[in-house]
Amino acid sequence: MTAVLAKAGTPGAGLEERKEAGWRKRDRWSGLVFVSPQLIGMSVFVLLPFAVGLVLAFAQWDGLTELSWVGLANFQAQLADPVFLRSILNTLGLAMITVPVGLALSLLIAVALDRLRGRTGYLLLYFAPVMTSSIAVSLVWQQILRADGPLNEAFSTVFGIPGPGWLSDPRFVLLAVSIVTIWSSLGLNVIIFLAGLQGINPTILEAARVDGAGPLRTMLAIRLPLLSPVVFFSTVVAVISSFQTFDVVFILTKDGGPENSARTIVYQIYDEGFKHFQFGMASAASIILLILTLVVTAVQLGLQRRFVHYES
Amino acid sequence: MNSITFSRRNFVAGALGVGALLATSACGGSAGGNSASQITWSTWGTPEEGQRFKTFNTAFKADNPSINATLQMVPSYSDYHSKLLTQLTSGTAPDVFYVGDDYLGKFVSAGVLMDLTPVVSGPDAKVTLADFNEALFGAGKTDKGIFALPNDCNPDVFWFDKKALAAAGITENPAELAAAGNWTIETFLAMCAKLAANGMTGAIFWNYWSTHWSWVTANGGEVFDSAGKFVLPQDPKSVAAIASLADAFANKSFTVADTLPDGSGADSLFVSHKAGFYVQGRYGIATAEQSGNKDDYDIAPWPTVSGKPGSSGVAASYLVINAKTKAPKTASTFVGEFLSSKGQTLRLADGGNAVPSVKGADSVVLGGNYPAHAKSFLDMTHTGFEDFSKEASVPGLSSDVSKAMLSMYQGKASAGDTIAAVSTLIEKAV
Incomplete structure (x- = not known):
């Protein structure tokens, strides 16, 4: 800033300024070109579909004929539909299983790997399902969870009784979907937690050790509180991700499971839109999901003040 | 060796050029084939069924050397109509396509299908309306025209x-x-x-x-x-x-x-x-x-x-022509040959998995003398009923x-x- 002011007072400064303005103009254009792929992608694949979805939520449209406005009728119909209400309960149930269990397991594994030599190999192993297509993962699990599959074979060998119908018994289908979801997302949270653990200032840990804190005390009183921002971030992401569960349900259950036992909100959106050709109803369900996600995230942000500790 | 200077100006111009190229190519979707002698057609089916369709395509090409009919197969019936809907909505649906009996009514009432009356009438028609079993038209035939013709059928x-x-x-x-x-x-x-x-x-x-x-x-x-x-x-x-x-x-x-x-x-x-x-x-x-x-x-x-x-009940699938096809004549030729007695025999003979929907192809069912009372397939087709229009009209x-x-x-x-x-x-x- 000082240099610019100094230049302004010297002869020929106007020319310099004009030159600089030209540079800046060209820079602005170049910058726009560089960010345009993102902007175009965001507009076409996020903003435009959101706007269209918002409009369709108040209309009746089958994708083939003219749309007609129906006001709030789609929302009323969805909220009165027991299948949709079941899908909300299933979605919440899935989140209540997969988020705490998935995060707890990830944290345990991250703590175990924190001081381990050759942890890169383990990390690759845990991260492999994250890199694998969820369709491929679901297809493999579909075979594992068959009534006569290897899981039930092992079950009957160990316990001497036939295993449950993971994908055919309404009491077990959501659990089966949860197991696959946890397994396939474990690696990502392990990496995040491990990065968080390794980011903790070692002098704090050393001070605790000098003060006589054992490993358990250090974990509960130092490492976990300092890791809480990372846990919070992972929880928010995991909840949003579990609210968007579709592919595992689609592959494992084909139609949301017996008696809609594993039908999630996103599966319901797909079913309304692409099986029943009711895009208005599907869009209304999307908006309800958005509101649900916003409310739950807002609650999490509110709780953050009480439970999350920042090192500073 | 000459060096190439890659200035920012070159980069920006190049990026814009590539972007424009991609944008124009992305907008190039059309309803099926892009010329009067080229059509695409789609169906669902197993790999074995796909093989039979390819055999038909080969025979069709031999009889109509100037026409290229490209097959698009979707393995799963349950996913087929979802894909078809998105194709129809975006204007990229095939020229000719199969429709299941439980979705037919919707497509007919939406007006996205071509009237097939000319295909089954006239002196040059490969197959006529009278050749079909009346009971199989289901929701495909309305007082406005014939919008779908049964490919073949399966009486339970x-x-x-x-x-x-x-x-x-x-x-x-x-x-x-x-x-x-x-x-x-x-x-x-x-x-x-x-x-x-x-x-x-x-x-x-x-x-x-x-x-x-x-x-x-x-x-x-x-x-x-x-x-x-x-x-x-x-x-x-x-x-x-x-x-x-x-x-x-x-x-x-x-x-x-x-x-x-x-x-x-x-x-x-x-x-x-x-x-x-x-x-x-x-x-x-x-x-x-x-x-x-x-x-x-x-x-x-x-x-x-x-x-x-x-x-x-007699389950049936239907063949239709996209109302927005750019090659209606070629598509009509394809549909006529596909549904003709010859076409159905080609698709369904030697242990095929369905019963022809037209007269003159009974040998497909009776030829192998299996099962012993195979004639029941034909009798039941003639006396059977399709999925009720009211049910079939709501996806x-x-x-x-x-x-x-x-x-x-x-x-x-x-x-x-x-x-x-x-x-x-x-x-x-x-």
Whole structure:
């Protein structure tokens, strides 16, 4: 800033300024070109579909004929539909299983790997399902969870009784979907937690050790509180991700499971839109999901003040 | 060696150029083929069926060297119509495509299909309207025109296992009883009870519209009246039929194929002589062949109250032309040849999995002399009925009704509750 002011007072400064303005103009254009792929992608694949979805939520449209406005009728119909209400309960149930269990397991594994030599190999192993297509993962699990599959074979060998119908018994289908979801997302949270653990200032840990804190005390009183921002971030992401569960349900259950036992909100959106050709109803369900996600995230942000500790 | 200077200006200009190129290429979607002699057509099917379609394509190309017909196959029936809908909405649907009977009504009423009347009329028509079995048009024929023609069909027949029946002490042959006009529901239920008493499954049914409604009509009931009103709940015979269906599933005489566990599914039960009857179409030939001795199996029509032949469900798929095709003449040529007696023979001969929808191709069904009473396939096609237009006109309704029926088949809902649930579904949708 000082240099610019100094230049302004010297002869020929106007020319310099004009030159600089030209540079800046060209820079602005170049910058726009560089960010345009993102902007175009965001507009076409996020903003435009959101706007269209918002409009369709108040209309009746089958994708083939003219749309007609129906006001709030789609929302009323969805909220009165027991299948949709079941899908909300299933979605919440899935989140209540997969988020705490998935995060707890990830944290345990991250703590175990924190001081381990050759942890890169383990990390690759845990991260492999994250890199694998969820369709491929679901297809493999579909075979594992068959009534006569290897899981039930092992079950009957160990316990001497036939295993449950993971994908055919309404009491077990959501659990089966949860197991696959946890397994396939474990690696990502392990990496995040491990990065968080390794980011903790070692002098704090050393001070605790000098003060006589054992490993358990250090974990509960130092490492976990300092890791809480990372846990919070992972929880928010995991909840949003579990609210968007579709592919595992689609592959494992084909139609949301017996008696809609594993039908999630996103599966319901797909079913309304692409099986029943009711895009208005599907869009209304999307908006309800958005509101649900916003409310739950807002609650999490509110709780953050009480439970999350920042090192500073 | 010359060096190339890659300045920022060059980069920006290049990036804009590539962007413009990508943008214009992305906007290049069109309805199917891009010239009058090029068309695309789509269907669902297994790899084996795909092979038959490729054989047809090759023969079509030989007869019409100037036409290129490109096949787009979708493996799963349940995903096929979702894809088709997005293609139609975005203007990239094929020129010619298959439509399932449970989605046909919607596509017809939406006006996205071309009127096929010219295809089946005129001196040059490869196939005429009179060649088709009238009962198979279903929702494809309206007072505004003919918008879909049946590719082929599959009447649900009662495949029976002679060995299983004998093991249960049943000496009568259902096919012979039917031929004599004595194939009654009472006899059939008695046979199923004997089979169940001997530790076998009486009859296996697939959970879809043909099963529910064929049982109602076999019992003399009515599902929809001629005006398209769902009258089943008001018809005492229909209500009694649904109740007897619920009873048969409850006492394990009947089993629903869809919910049998992996590894011991319907085919396994039937080929291992653990079930007396298996209700399915001509594709049952493949099931019988799996047993190693297909002569253990034969077919009979649906039993009726009187024992005389009745009317039962015939599943069909339809061929249609996209109303926005840029090659209507070429598409019409393709449809004419695909549905002609020659085309259907090419697709369905030698153990094919369906029954032709036109006259003049009966040899496809009768030629191999298998099963022994193969003529029942043709008889039942002529007397059968397609999925009711009202049901077929609402996408997903047929599968919603079947889901409601499944609860009853699994013993989780009573006949009365199921009828009420189905009534609500149909009233709400229609």
